[in-house]
Amino acid sequence: MPPYLKKLLLIYSFIYSTIFIASAQDYQISLLTCDPGEELYSAFGHSAVRVLDRETGQDLVFNYGTFDFNTPFFYVKFTQRTLDYILSVTTYERFLMEYHYNERDVREQILDLNPTQSADMVRFLQINQLPENRAYRYDFFYDNCSTRIRDMMESVLGKSLKWNDDPAAEEKTYRNLIDEYVYAMPWADFGIDLALGSVIDRKASEWQKQFLPDYVEAAFATATIEGDGPTRPLVKEERTILEFADGEGDGSLFNPYLLFWLVAIVFLLITYFGYKKQRLLIGFDVTLFAVLGVLGLVIVMLWFFTFHSQTKYNWNILWAFPPHLVLVYGLLQAKPAVWVRKYLMFALIMADAAIVFWILGWQSFHPSIVPLLLVLILRTNFLYYNLDKFKKIRAGN
Incomplete structure (x- = not known):
């Protein structure tokens, strides 16, 4: 794609999201959790934020998990961890099209935010989506599409957000958590264990486990909001958007x-x-x-x-x-x-x-x-x- 077209698309995306933010008054904010895919890059699932403007009907998804394949020296930067990920915005319909095509389940948790909290959440996303802010240095464990959403919730809601972690939750290391997702991919599992060092063999707290989308979803399900009236669950409604039959595992003997x-x-x-x-x-x-x-x-x-x-x-x-x-x-x-x-x-x-x-x-x-x-x-x-x-x-x- 020519450079000038990329710039036009960036400008259009920014104007589009800005107009949406400015005009909306009544928002519905949701966490979207997408099941793992068959490729290694999608094996751990995905998280995104849905913002529905009830007044205009505009329906957008803010996605912290995108990057540009046309980045110079893409694979070198990816290997060295010098590749930036970006916050992108797309329509809810287009977002679902990709997951429907790849037959990956998508679930939604609608958040029980008051109007001020919803507006603050959208404003936070708007600022993050500015061209000078949208890029960030991706880190699989500490700064990814899921941790960004968790951190946004804590930044916007502050002390009123209570995670209510289960004190009896099973202790797991970072390596244990990864193994849950790549066990059925033996060569990927071997490669990850070969490449990653002893630093991932330490225990992960419940909060730290939220680098994985499934654990963010579980944390949202038990979290509560306090201080603006009676204590209430963070999530007021859960629903399945896309659901497919479980695929057959890889039964290859070459492992x-x-x-x-x-x-x-x-x-x-x-x-x-x-x-x-x-x-x-x-x-x-x-x-x-x-x-x-x-x-x-x-x-x-x-x-x-x-x-x-x-x-x-x-x-x-x-x-x-x-x-x-x-x-x-x-x-x-x-x-x-x-x-x-x-x-x-x-x-x-x-x-x-x-x-x-x-x-x-x-x-x-x-x-x-x-x-x-x-x-x-x-x-x-x-x-x-x-x-x-x-x-x-x-x-x-």
């Missing part, structure tokens, strides 16, 4: 659990065969440590070279370690240097340390890496004690 256990079985067999035939079959180890080294580079990049706070202190690096690539070089030499055996012992200790970190609860690793850790322990032991004794041949020879 990290099966793959990594197959890898473990292969390495168990080649270790047994190698011991019997007095061969190292070093090609398998070269492949293994090359893959783990590359994964380690990804962890280092996310830890040290992005602005994501959740990728810090990632102890997956104990087993997916970048210097494993140096070990690959050492193993490929006709006569391995002395340091190679020392490094093998170091890699063994690192793999053992990963298990200790896991047991002590310092970081929860993805369960599928168990066979990989066993392979690391097995092969580093085997190579350490037999590197100078057995024939060093590559796999397939």
Whole structure:
């Protein structure tokens, strides 16, 4: 789209929403909660705010979860957390069209606000929708489409808003909360557990759980408003807007659990065969440590070279370690240097340390890496004690 058309659309959107705000007197404010989709970016659901002008009939949805795919270096910025999300405005009808097309349930909670609170809420959204305010630096846990709505409610209603958290609610870490949504997506689940560090293994309070749309919806359902008359529930009416039959889960057998256990079985067999035939079959180890080294580079990049706070202190690096690539070089030499055996012992200790970190609860690793850790322990032991004794041949020879 040409730049001038983008500017015209922005101006039109701003004027349209401004006229709507200025002319309306009687508002109905609702929280819209949308069920998760099938893609990873939509796997956690979505929240938006509906503003219905009862006098004019204009019906808008304010959406904090949009971004521009045409942003220069989009994927680089997304990876580094330098991509801005924006508050956009669309009609209620167009908003529902997207979710109807993708067959995602949408529920509405109509809020029991007095006229002043409703007007303040709309004014808050109007100010946020100004071109100089509409962009914000997205953070999945702390600043997203759901937390923005929660924070708006607290800003507008102040101390009159009471969340009424359940004191008996189940304690969950941030990782537990994520797992609830990606359990049926095993590769996504593995990737998230690989990329995110120990910082997400701390407990999330009920308030902090509201980074997820379902938890915002649940918090709204029990919240109350006090101080402007009798205490009343924040939500006066709940209704389902769109509802579809539950889709069938992905029954694919190609998942990290099966793959990594197959890898473990292969390495168990080649270790047994190698011991019997007095061969190292070093090609398998070269492949293994090359893959783990590359994964380690990804962890280092996310830890040290992005602005994501959740990728810090990632102890997956104990087993997916970048210097494993140096070990690959050492193993490929006709006569391995002395340091190679020392490094093998170091890699063994690192793999053992990963298990200790896991047991002590310092970081929860993805369960599928168990066979990989066993392979690391097995092969580093085997190579350490037999590197100078057995024939060093590559796999397939």
